[in-house]
Amino acid sequence: EIVLTQSPGTLSLSPGERATLSCRASQSVSSTFLAWYQHKTGQAPRLLIYGASSRATGIPDRFSGSGSGTDFTLTINRLEPEDFAVYYCHQYGSSPQTFGLGTKVEIK
Amino acid sequence: QLQLQQSGPGLVNPSETLSLTCIVSDGSISSSDYYWGWVRQPPGKGLEWIGSVYYSGTSYYNPSLKSRVSPSVDRSKNQLSLKLRSVTAADTAVYYCARGTFYYDSGTYLRGPLDFWGQGTLVTVSS
Numbered sequence: 001e002i003v004l005t006q007s008p009g010t011l012s013l014s015p016g017e018r019a020t021l022s023c024r025a026s027q028s029v030s031s032t033f034l035a036w037y038q039h040k041t042g043q044a045p046r047l048l049i050y051g052a053s054s055r056a057t058g059i060p061d062r063f064s065g066s067g068s069g070t071d072f073t074l075t076i077n078r079l080e081p082e083d084f085a086v087y088y089c090h091q092y093g094s095s096p097q098t099f100g101l102g103t104k105v106e107i108k
Numbered sequence: 109q110l111q112l113q114q115s116g117p118g119l120v121n122p123s124e125t126l127s128l129t130c131i132v133s134d135g136s137i138s139s140s141d142y143y144w145g146w147v148r149q150p151p152g153k154g155l156e157w158i159g160s161v162y163y164s165g166t167s168y169y170n171p172s173l174k175s176r177v178s179p180s181v182d183r184s185k186n187q188l189s190l191k192l193r194s195v196t197a198a199d200t201a202v203y204y205c206a207r208g209t210f211y212y213d214s215g216t217y218l219r220g221p222l223d224f225w226g227q228g229t230l231v232t233v234s235s
Contacts, residue, residue, distance in 0.1 A: 001171075032213075035221035037155075044204065044225035045147075045155070051213070056223060088155055092208075092221045096170040097157040 002027055004089050006100035012108040019076040021103045023089030028069050033093025036065055036074045039102070040085045048087075049074060079105070110134045112205050112226035120233050126195050130188040130205030130226055138183050139163070143208045145222045146179055146190050148201040156201075158190070160208070195233045202228040 003026040013019055023034075031052035037045040047056040049065035052072055062077040076083055084107050089100045111133040120126045128146075136142050146158040159169035161179045169177050178191040188205050206222035 032218060033221075039155075044227050046225075047221060047223045050221050050223070051218075090155075090221060092219070095168050096172075097160075099155040099157065101154040 001096055002029060002091050002094050002098050004091060004098055004100035006089060006103045008103060009101075010104045010106060012106050013079055014108045015079050015081055017079050019079055019083070019105050021074040021076075021087055021105075023067075023072040023074070023100050025070040025072070025091065029072075029091045030093045031068045031072075033091055034065075034067070034072050035090045035092060037088045037090060038083075038085045039088060045088070076105070110136065110207065110224055112207065112224065114203070114205055114226040114229045116203065116229040116231055118229075118231065120195055120231060121235050122196055122233055123194055126190075126192040126199065126231055126233070128190045128203055128205070128229060128231070132186045132188065132207070135186065136207065137181060137186050137188070141210050143210070143219065144179075144181060144188050145206045145208055147204045147206060147222065147225075149204070149228075150198070150201040158203075161188070197233050200231065200233045202230050204228045
């Protein structure tokens with residue numbers, strides 16, 4: 001099973017700042033099968049990025065993904081108030097599919 | 109527009125079977141361009157993949173649940189179902205159904221991630 005380790009656990013930032021979230025895999029992940037989700041309490045998770053760097057339909061361009069192998073990054077430029085949430089990385093190429101434990105982006 | 113309407117019991121007794129359904133509103137359940145998955149989130153914890161079902165009928169399960177879980181698709185009812193047997197308190201979670209999409213990239217047909225999720229159903233295992 002591929003373990004995804006996300007860091008930091010919590011990121012305290014102000015609106016307008018940049019958020020950089022890390023996801024490190026215990027073994028190499030094909031970038032084709034690495035995704036990022038945004039999750040707010042009481043809501044369905046929202047797909048942001050798939051294939052490590054492709055934005056899902058309707059996702060603003062302030063969200064970007066990068067990385068390969070075992071190290072992946074989600075960057076949120078110019079945080080908007082609605083961006084404060086928990087973010088999960090997810091590998092869906094190897095079974096069992098696995099998620100990281102999440103990074104909470106909170107208002108400073 | 110796709111809607112995934114989830115329903116379930118809310119409360120299940122330990123050792124019994126948890127049964128969840130998910131109604132797919134737009135007919136995409138009958139298309140081979142999509143596959144279907146279940147994910148859960150225990151209180152205060154992260155997301156856990158339960159399993160996925162493909163148009164061909166092939167299913168993949170999380171080994172941690174494999175012997176107890178039975179996802180299925182009923183296209184005549186536009187419905188996904190999940191049964192989890194012999195539940196314990198550790199199975200208390202919000203359960204999500206979700207749809208994944210296949211897509212072409214540079215001529216290659218690829219499986220995308222779960223890109224549309226239901227709102228989730230909280231299931232508590234307790235006597």
